Amino acid sequence: MAIGALKENHHMAYIFLVQMDIPAEHEAEFNRIYDEEHVPxxxxxxxxxxxxxxxLEHSAQDDTAKYLAIYELETPDVPxxxxxxxxxxxxxxxxxxxxxxTNRRHSVFQRIAGTVHSPATT
Structure with missing residues (x-):
């Protein structure tokens, strides 16, 4: 499926990944402000x-950040x-x-294929 077709079907063609760590003593306030203020x-x-x-639940890489936000974007330049x-x-x-x-990482990805779902189990 072409990216143009994704846009026509109102599926976001881009995502912006934001990864970071926060010290344990700031974690509760981090989550509260992120969810109640920053994201809105x-x-x-x-x-x-x-x-x-x-x-994060687990990773094969030791330096993977604990938190990830995925923003859906209409164009790659929004951030x-x-x-x-x-x-x-x-x-x-x-x-x-x-x-x-700390350990902040920002990446924009372009969608290149549609979502594939597993067959329903009966």
Whole structure:
């Protein structure tokens, strides 16, 4: 399935992966501010349609960050916009959480194929 077809079907053609670690003593506040303030601000940015967050269960790499956010984007440049920066710098995230984050990684991926589901079990 071509990317153009994905866009026509309203499936996001890009995702922005944000990975990071936070010291244990800041973890509760990190999750509260991320969920209650940061994500709701970011998903209001034009071109960002959704966000899902994950916590690492296990990895084959020792340096994999503990937290992952996946933002669904309409275009790959959304995280570089003034609106994204403004939303990212608003509220408690920038002064209270960002200084404590480590192992930060940011990556934009383009969708190249549709979702394949396993057959339903009967």
């Amino acid at each position: 601000l970011i998903v209001q940015v034009p071109g960002c349609t959704a966000c899902s967050r994950y916590k 570089d916009t003034a609106a994204w920066k403004a939303a990212s710098d608003t509220g408690l995230w920038k002064p209270m959480i960002r200084p404590h984050t």
